Structures are given as C-alpha cells and as structure tokens.
Amino acid sequence: MDLDFEIIGRALPYLAGGLQYTFQLTLVAATGGVIFGTLLALARLSSFKPLALAAAGYVNLMRSIPLLLVIFWFYFLVPVLLQSITGAERPPQIGAERSAYITFVMFEAAFFCEIMRAGIQSIARGQAGAGYALGLNYWQVMWQIVLPQAFRNMLPILLTQSIILFQDVSLVSLLNVTDFVGAAVKVAQRDSRVVEMYLFVAVVYFVLCFSLSAAVKQLQRKIAIVR
Amino acid sequence: MIAITNISKWYGHFRVLTDCTTAVSKGEVVVVCGPSGSGKSTLIKCVNGLEAFQQGEITVNGVSVGAKDTDLPKLRAHIGMVFQNFELFPHLSVMENLTLAQIKVLGRTPEAAIAKGAALLERVGLAAHAAKFPGQLSGGQQQRVAIARALAMDPIAMLFDEPTSALDPEMINEVLDVMVDLAKEGMTMMVVTHEMGFARRVAHRVVFMDKGEIVEDAPKEDFFGKPRSERAQLFLSKILQH
Numbered sequence: 001m002d003l004d005f006e007i008i009g010r011a012l013p014y015l016a017g018g019l020q021y022t023f024q025l026t027l028v029a030a031t032g033g034v035i036f037g038t039l040l041a042l043a044r045l046s047s048f049k050p051l052a053l054a055a056a057g058y059v060n061l062m063r064s065i066p067l068l069l070v071i072f073w074f075y076f077l078v079p080v081l082l083q084s085i086t087g088a089e090r091p092p093q094i095g096a097e098r099s100a101y102i103t104f105v106m107f108e109a110a111f112f113c114e115i116m117r118a119g120i121q122s123i124a125r126g127q128a129g130a131g132y133a134l135g136l137n138y139w140q141v142m143w144q145i146v147l148p149q150a151f152r153n154m155l156p157i158l159l160t161q162s163i164i165l166f167q168d169v170s171l172v173s174l175l176n177v178t179d180f181v182g183a184a185v186k187v188a189q190r191d192s193r194v195v196e197m198y199l200f201v202a203v204v205y206f207v208l209c210f211s212l213s214a215a216v217k218q219l220q221r222k223i224a225i226v227r
Numbered sequence: 228m229i230a231i232t233n234i235s236k237w238y239g240h241f242r243v244l245t246d247c248t249t250a251v252s253k254g255e256v257v258v259v260c261g262p263s264g265s266g267k268s269t270l271i272k273c274v275n276g277l278e279a280f281q282q283g284e285i286t287v288n289g290v291s292v293g294a295k296d297t298d299l300p301k302l303r304a305h306i307g308m309v310f311q312n313f314e315l316f317p318h319l320s321v322m323e324n325l326t327l328a329q330i331k332v333l334g335r336t337p338e339a340a341i342a343k344g345a346a347l348l349e350r351v352g353l354a355a356h357a358a359k360f361p362g363q364l365s366g367g368q369q370q371r372v373a374i375a376r377a378l379a380m381d382p383i384a385m386l387f388d389e390p391t392s393a394l395d396p397e398m399i400n401e402v403l404d405v406m407v408d409l410a411k412e413g414m415t416m417m418v419v420t421h422e423m424g425f426a427r428r429v430a431h432r433v434v435f436m437d438k439g440e441i442v443e444d445a446p447k448e449d450f451f452g453k454p455r456s457e458r459a460q461l462f463l464s465k466i467l468q469h
Contacts, residue, residue, distance in 0.1 A: 129277050130314035134328035134380060135304025144327060148318050 004193060008200050011187040018183025019204070021097075025169050025179065029104035030162040036105060037112025042142065044117055055113070062110035068171055074103040075175055096175040108165055115157050119150030156220040163212050167205065180204070228253045228384055228415050229274060234283035236269060236439075243269050244280065245439045251384070256416045258426040258447075261436035262462060267419040268311075268388050270436070274417065275306045275386060288383060304332045307377030307385040311392050313369040315361035321348070321372050322357040325379050333380065340379070347375040351405050367398030374405055384415040391422055423467060427451060435459045 008015075043055035062070065078099070079091035086092075094102075123146050131141035151158075173182030181201060188197035229251040236244040244266050251257045259267045272278040274285055276292045276299045285292040290302055315324050325344035329335045335343070348354045351371040353364075361369055370390055377385060387406065391399045403425050410416055410429035420426070426433055426447065433450040435443040435458075443450065443459045454460050 124312075124314075126310060126312055126314045127316065129272075130308075130310060130316070131328075132277060132300070133275055133303055133306075133308040133310075134376070135300045135302075135332040136328060137300045140331055144331065145316055149316075152318065 003196055005196055005200075007187070007191055007193045007196055011183075011191075011197075014187060015180065015183050015200075018178050018180040021178060022166070022169050022180040025100060025104060025172070026162065026166045028101055029108050029165055029169070030158075032101075032105035033108030033112045033165075034116070034158065036109035037114075038116045038147065040109055040113035041116040041120060044113065045120060059110045059113050062107055063114075067107060067168055068174070070107050071100070071103050071171055071175065074106075075099045096172070096177045100169075100172040100175065100177055104165070104169065108161075111161055112158065115154050115161060116150060119154035120146055122153055123149050152223065155223065156216050159216045159219070160213070163209055163216070166212075167209065228255075228288055229417065230284075230286045231270070231274070232284045232286075234270065234273060234280050234285060236266075236273065236278070236280040236282075243439050244273070246283070247436075247439075247441045248283075249434050249441055249444050251415060251417050253415055254413045255431045256410045256414075256418065256429050257432045257434060258430040259417065259419045259434045259436060260421060260423070260426070260462070261442075265436040266439040267436050271386050271388050271417060271419050275303045275308055277308075300332065304328070304380055305383050307374075307380060307382035309370070309373050309377055309385070309387045309390045311389040313361070313366070313373045313393070315369055315373055315376070317361050319360075320357070321353070321359050321361065321364070324361065324372060325376050328376075329379050343379055344375070347378050348372075350378075351375045352401075365398060366394045367401045370394065370398075370402045371405055374402070374409075378409075384417070385409065387416065387418040387420065389419050389421070391420065421466065423451075423463075435462065437462070 040055045040059060043051045044059065046052045046055075065073075075094075075096060079094055082088075083091040127145055127149070128141050131145045136144065169179055170181040172179050173185055176182070178186065184197045184201045188194045231247055231249050234244055234247040235242065247266075247270055249257070259271065261267050269278055273280045274287065274292065276297075280293060283293075287302060287306060291297055292299075292302065315321075316327070319327065322341060322344050325347065326337065326340035329340035329343060330337060345354065345357065348357055351374060353368055353371055353375070356364060356368065356372075361372065364372065374390075390406070391402050394402065399422070403422060406416075406418070406425065407429050418425070418430075430447045433443075433445060433447055434441055435450070435454070435456070437458050442456045443454060445454070450459070451463070454463060
C-alpha cells in the first residue's frame with residue numbers, strides 16, 4: 001500500500017481546529033453535565049416524591065437510549081417540536097453545533113447524576129445532621145458540607161466519565177459538525193487518504209485518553225492518601 | 228427551658244419512644260442513661276428536631292419543636308449538639324469548622340467568628356491546632372473541637388449524645404473535664420451518657436430509660452441512693468459492679 005503521511009502535516013491547522021471544538025464541547029458538556037447532574041441527584045434523593053420520580057424518569061430515559069439517537073432527536077425533532085409549540089411558520093434553526101452542546105449537557109447529566117448520587121450517599125448522614133444541628137438550612141448543608149465531600153470522593157470517577165465523554169463527542173461528526181473526527185473525515189474524503197487520516201486520529205485519541213487515564217489514576221492514589 | 232411532654236415515636240410499626248415526659252430547667256444538668264436501644268439518643272435528637280416524632284410536644288424556650296411553622300434552623304442555631312462520632316467536617320480546617328455556622332447562620336463577620344473560634348479553642352486547650360484538619364487530631368481532640376464548635380454559636384442549652392462512647396479510654400477524661408467545666412459555669416445541659424462518674428459529679432437529675440420509656444426521673448442523690456424501679460436497680464448494679 002502506498003501511504004502518504006505528508007497529508008497530515010498539510011491538514012494540521014484544520015485538524016487542530018476540529019480538536020479544539022472537541023475539547024470545547026467536552027468541557028462544556030462535563031461542566032454543564034456535572035451541574036445539571038448534581039441538581040438531578042438532589043432531586044432523586046428528595047423526600048418530595050413527585051420530584052424524585054420525575055428526576056428518576058429523566059435519568060432512566062436518557063440512560064436507556066443510545067447517544068446517537070439522542071443526538072438525532074435533538075437535532076431533527078426538537079426544532080419541529082418547538083415549531084408546533086410556538087406556532088412559528090418554519091422550524092427554528094438551532095444549528096448542529098449549538099444542538100450538540102445542548103444534547104451532550106442533557107445526556108451526560110444523567111450519567112453524572114448517578115455518580116453524584118452515589119457520592120452524596122457515601123457521605124454519612126451524621127455529617128448532614130451536624131450541619132442541621134448548627135442551624136444551617138438544606139442548601140447550606142448541601143453546598144458547604146455534603147457536596148464538597150461528595151465531589152471530592154467522586155472526582156476520579158467524574159474524570160473517567162469525562163474521558164469517555166471526550167470520545168463520545170466524535171459522534172457529532174454525523175451531524176456534519178467539524179469536530180476532530182469530523183475534520184479528519186472531511187480531509188480524508190477530499191484527498192482520498194482515509195487510512196492515513198484515520199490512523200492519525202486514532203493515535204491522537206489513544207495518546208490523549210491513555211495519558212489522561214494515567215493522570216486520573218495518579219490523582220486517585222493521592223486522594224486516597226489524604227483521606 | 229426544655230419541656231418534653233408525652234413524646235411517642237414509631238419507626239413503621241415499631242414504637243421507639245413511649246409517652247416520654249421530662250424537663251430541663253435553666254442551668255440544670257440532666258443525665259439520660261439506660262441500656263443500649265432504650266431510645267436515649269432518639270429522644271435527645273427529638274429535642275432539636277433532628278428526629279421527627281409523631282405524638283406529644285417538645286418546647287425549647289417556649290418554642291414548639293414539632294410545630295409546622297417553627298423556623299427549625301433558627302431554633303437549632305441556639306441549641307448546641309455534640310455527637311457520638313464527633314461529626315466534624317473533614318474537608319474544613321479546625322478553625323473553619325468553628326466559623327462556618329457563625330458566619331452563615333449568625334451572620335458574624337469572618338474576623339469576629341475567628342476571634343470567637345480562637346477563644347474557644349484556647350478554652351478547650353487546642354489553640355495550637357486551629358489550622359489542622361480533623362483527620363490529624365486524636366478522637367479526644369476532635370470531640371473537644373466539636374464542643375467548641377457548638378459553643379461558638381452561644382447556645383442557650385447543650386445536648387450531648389454519648390460524647391465519650393466512641394473514644395479510647397485514655398481520652399475520655401479530657402472530654403469530660405471540658406463538660407464538667409461547662410456544667411459548673413451554669414450551662415443548661417442534657418447529656419446521654421454511660422459515664423456514671425460524670426453523673427455523680429455534676430448532674431442535678433438522672434433520667435433512666437428502658438425500652439423507649441422513661442422509667443425513672445429523679446434527683447441524682449435519689450437515683451444513686453435508692454432507685455425505685457427494679458430495672459434501674461438492675462442497670463446500676465450491672466454498670467457499677469466493676
């Protein structure tokens with residue numbers, strides 16, 4: 001086979017742009033997912049049953065549908081749904097990139113919810129009791145006492161989930177968004193250099209994810225000692 | 228100051244408290260004792276509303292704990308509580324443990340809260356440990372910090388839920404000493420404990436519980452001298468034998 005790796009050098013600026021979008025989407029989805037997921041976790045643990053049920057329903061729905069389907073759903077069906085609600089003449093144009101941000105925050109929140117729920121439950125009830133006994137209210141107890149400890153305990157798992165998220169982001173290339181994989185696909189098709197491009201992309205993903213995983217493992221060890 | 232009237236509590240069908248009635252007046256030290264599982268801890272946690280109860284009434288300074296419109300956080304801010312397992316906040320330094328609620332609940336400035344915290348640490352003999360984290364302290368030291376944390380709120384009464392039960396024997400006295408000092412200063416205290424030496428030294432009254440009921444509620448001299456109930460006699464003979 002006749003391989004030409006020089007193509008990569010020439011396409012590098014374009015690929016870097018794609019990688020930047022991938023990072024951006026990962027960061028936004030992880031941050032938004034943790035925030036929304038934590039609120040979902042508090043809702044699931046609420047003693048107010050309707051709230052707990054609604055949150056559980058949402059989480060189970062998201063976790064039972066393939067990510068790809070959720071991506072399509074938000075991209076193709078939500079605009080139509082919004083149109084029927086608002087009564088506009090044409091479906092509102094959300095755009096693939098913006099749609100991807102919303103999709104990933106909503107989808108990842110379901111997974112981060114379950115992680116944070118386990119984290120909150122890992123904090124002994126006595127801790128919350130001590131907070132209440134000092135006169136703190138529910139939000140103060142959560143924000144000052146329970147969540148910092150839960151977040152700290154769960155940090156390695158949250159980061160591991162974020163690495164998975166980093167890989168899952170590549171699915172947006174199917175919406176013709178120029179993420180890292182999307183950029184590579186476009187270059188590969190334009191220059192008919194599929195093998196080189198896909199090989200390069202795989203290597204970059206491997207190096208990034210493997211070193212990040214190693215860093216998480218290191219962090220996990222550090223946290224274990226301090227505790 | 229604390230009035231407990233006909234309190235009953237159930238966990239499902241299991242009745243953990245049955246018609247408990249007692250009171251703690253201002254400046255009084257009441258020791259609650261009894262075999263494990265007798266409901267002592269549950270009862271004391273009802274006083275600041277950490278545990279709900281289904282029947283009866285508890286008032287603290289005239290405010291009903293169980294009433295729906297009671298501002299529980301506000302009430303709790305004035306009732307200090309010390310737990311069996313200390314329950315210091317492990318992610319905060321000793322000083323932060325002491326200042327958190329002062330700032331968030333009482334609205335004190337950080338400077339005022341730190342000054343108060345430092346004075347209380349000095350008082351419990353731990354001034355040198357302000358910057359440490361709870362995990363770096365011994366059990367006895369942690370419990371003294373927990374007492375200081377409760378005192379930082381200027382409580383009108385203190386609740387102690389088996390404060391020495393989780394401690395190694397050599398650390399029990401350092402905690403009891405702090406409690407004895409508090410009692411001598413006239414702090415209103417309700418103390419769940421098995422430390423009968425402490426009860427003899429500072430208690431005014433002893434409440435004896437068994438199977439969720441208050442079996443005996445008597446002045447200290449009467450309780451140790453001539454307990455009327457057979458169950459209290461049996462309990463005393465068992466724990467005072469050694």
